[in-house]
Amino acid sequence: MKTEMTSMERVLTALSHQEPDRVPLLLLFSLYGARELEMSIKDYFMDPELVVKTQLMLQKKYRSDCLYSFAYGAIETEAFGGEVVFTDDGPPNAGEPLIGSLDLIPSLNLPDIGSSPGLQRILAVTRGLKQAAGDSIPIIGVVVAPFSLPVMQLGFEKYLELIYFRPELFAQLMALNSAFCVKWANAQLAAGATAICYFNPLASPTMIEKDTYLKIAYPLDCQTLAKIKGPTATHLASGITLPVLDEIIASKTAILGFGQGDDVTRLKARASHKIALVGNLNAIEMVNWSPEKAQSTVKTLISQAAAGGGFLISDSHGEIPYQVPPEVLVNIADTVAEWGQYPLKSIGVDQDAS
Amino acid sequence: MEQKNNHRQLFLDALLAMDRIGSEKVLRDAAQQQQSFEAVEQIISRMLPEFRRDRKNSPKIGIGVLIDHHALGKRIVKAVVQAEGFEIFDFGDGLSVEEIVDKTMAYRIDVLLVSTLMLPSALKVKEIRQQFDHRKIKTWLIVGGAPFRLDSSLWLQVGADADGKNGTAVIPMIERLVATQ
Numbered sequence: 001m002k003t004e005m006t007s008m009e010r011v012l013t014a015l016s017h018q019e020p021d022r023v024p025l026l027l028l029f030s031l032y033g034a035r036e037l038e039m040s041i042k043d044y045f046m047d048p049e050l051v052v053k054t055q056l057m058l059q060k061k062y063r064s065d066c067l068y069s070f071a072y073g074a075i076e077t078e079a080f081g082g083e084v085v086f087t088d089d090g091p092p093n094a095g096e097p098l099i100g101s102l103d104l105i106p107s108l109n110l111p112d113i114g115s116s117p118g119l120q121r122i123l124a125v126t127r128g129l130k131q132a133a134g135d136s137i138p139i140i141g142v143v144v145a146p147f148s149l150p151v152m153q154l155g156f157e158k159y160l161e162l163i164y165f166r167p168e169l170f171a172q173l174m175a176l177n178s179a180f181c182v183k184w185a186n187a188q189l190a191a192g193a194t195a196i197c198y199f200n201p202l203a204s205p206t207m208i209e210k211d212t213y214l215k216i217a218y219p220l221d222c223q224t225l226a227k228i229k230g231p232t233a234t235h236l237a238s239g240i241t242l243p244v245l246d247e248i249i250a251s252k253t254a255i256l257g258f259g260q261g262d263d264v265t266r267l268k269a270r271a272s273h274k275i276a277l278v279g280n281l282n283a284i285e286m287v288n289w290s291p292e293k294a295q296s297t298v299k300t301l302i303s304q305a306a307a308g309g310g311f312l313i314s315d316s317h318g319e320i321p322y323q324v325p326p327e328v329l330v331n332i333a334d335t336v337a338e339w340g341q342y343p344l345k346s347i348g349v350d351q352d353a354s
Numbered sequence: 355m356e357q358k359n360n361h362r363q364l365f366l367d368a369l370l371a372m373d374r375i376g377s378e379k380v381l382r383d384a385a386q387q388q389q390s391f392e393a394v395e396q397i398i399s400r401m402l403p404e405f406r407r408d409r410k411n412s413p414k415i416g417i418g419v420l421i422d423h424h425a426l427g428k429r430i431v432k433a434v435v436q437a438e439g440f441e442i443f444d445f446g447d448g449l450s451v452e453e454i455v456d457k458t459m460a461y462r463i464d465v466l467l468v469s470t471l472m473l474p475s476a477l478k479v480k481e482i483r484q485q486f487d488h489r490k491i492k493t494w495l496i497v498g499g500a501p502f503r504l505d506s507s508l509w510l511q512v513g514a515d516a517d518g519k520n521g522t523a524v525i526p527m528i529e530r531l532v533a534t535q
Contacts, residue, residue, distance in 0.1 A: 090474035156424060238504070260504065284473055284504040288511065321473055 002342060007065035007137040008194075015231075015254060015276045017310040023302055023340035025333060026278060026314040027064035028140070029055065030071055031091060035322050042086040045071045048121050052128035059137060063333040065312070067133060069126045069193060070142035070319075075118040076184070077152045079111035084118075089322045094152035102154075102162055105169045110179055113187050123191045130192025140233075141193035142318075143185045145200035146177030146224055147217035163216065174220050182227040189230040197233045198225065198253065199318060204239020206261070214247060222251045233257060233278060238317045242267050249275045260316045264304040268311070276310045281332070283315035287323045294331035299339050303347040306340065313340070409439035413464035413532045416493075418445030418454050420468050420482075421475035427499055428469045434521030435467075440528065451478055455485040458493050465494045465528050467518060476501035476508060483513030494531040496524060 002021040013020035033054035034044035055067045074084045074094040082098035113119050129139045150159045162170050185196045225232055234248050235257030242262050258279040305311040419428050425447045435442050445457045458466050470476040497509050498518040509517035518524040
């Protein structure tokens with residue numbers, strides 16, 4: 001058995017495609033903190049000091065190898081002037097689209113991070129986490145990719161109209177979103193984030209055909225990622241990744257968040273030593289996992305993807321749902337602790353225990 | 355008359371094939387499906403009076419999006435159900451449990467199709483089932499949307515009668531459910 005590493009050492013070793021002491025476990029807690037504290041999600045996110053304390057508590061309790069400053073995706077559209085709708089037990093959502101008509105796109109302004117209360121709260125959380133954890137635990141910040149943000153800015157149906165029928169306005173919105181994305185990512189890095197998770201669900205062929213993505217958005221993703229002054233993880237938020245793997249590797253991102261629909265064995269073979277993989281526990285199914293199911297799923301994933309490093313266990317969407325029972329998270333952590341130690345033990349293929 | 359029947363069958367087959375193609379990932383992505391069904395909606399509005407399947411004693415179908423506001427899936431399923439000649443009432447999106455149950459009662463719906471996007475919304479279907487049981491409503495409940503695709507047993511957990519993966523799958527379900535009444 002290898003000497004126990006800090007979370008930072010463990011993650012960095014895996015990212016350099018070597019085997020650390022055990023497979024890193026990234027449990028991405030955002031609104032789950034409110035559940036742990038039995039308080040409203042809105043009140044929770046309004047208190048950066050409380051979020052910092054809770055992140056540290058959750059990281060320790062569930063033996064996760066990261067801290068997560070992310071609150072909710074709509075915080076970015078909020079900075080553009082949009083509304084956020086809070087619910088009792090789910091992620092806060094964007095309200096009515098802030099761009100009611102495509103013709104309003106030229107009048108949109110680049111948000112000022114300093115005067116956005118929501119973004120300032122995230123930066124306060126990031127600074128607090130950095131102060132508490134130093135360089136011992138990676139702090140993951142989040143941005144929504146320029147190509148994916150319009151789903152919240154416009155609504156999906158209107159966005160498709162923009163993509164296919166209003167190319168000039170599409171280009172204007174992409175330029176604005178890219179400038180914001182770079183500014184927001186770099187502000188989080190300056191506040192102490194170790195890496196930036198670049199959420200880009202629309203890059204997945206689950207959402208849009210590959211040829212269209214490569215033609216209208218991929219070059220912008222490459223340009224945007226190149227301007228972010230720190231390591232990035234491109235995450236397709238449950239979408240499949242294998243068909244665009246080579247392009248994502250070429251975009252110089254260090255990590256790929258893959259979906260539950262991906263063929264893990266093929267993905268691992270093609271990604272080996274080119275890009276690290278993070279995923280792909282099904283967070284929706286996780287709500288109802290038995291201890292046996294949690295163990296068999298994690299063991300199977302380790303057997304498929306962990307050999308040689310370059311792999312970090314996480315969920316496939318980028319957030320642990322509010323409804324997941326704490327016992328399931330403990331089961332996951334126990335299984336990683338037992339079966340994720342390097343050198344890996346031989347793992348037989350379990351029967352589905354669902 | 356025979357020629358008209360042939361044309362009608364061709365129209366319906368094309369529509370159902372498009373839906374099936376979408377669900378089987380030949381039309382591989384949401385964007386392609388959206389474009390296809392925008393075209394289909396236009397075709398339906400123009401041609402439905404002529405080509406709509408003639409169903410006698412159609413059950414009353416209700417459709418709505420629970421809590422969420424993403425209505426693409428609802429539009430797709432509604433288009434297919436309409437073309438198949440069923441009487442369908444669109445309750446809209448962003449509906450609360452109470453609203454959807456009240457509308458189901460008011461319209462005397464036989465089969466209710468509920469679409470969701472987010473997990474908490476999908477779990478709220480359980481409350482629809484409880485309301486149905488409490489009010490002794492016999493309406494069949496078919497669910498669809500991302501959470502049900504990501505967890506294939508979720509429809510059972512929330513007390514639905516069936517998991518409507520797409521418009522094509524919904525048609526035989528409606529026919530089967532109604533036949534058992």
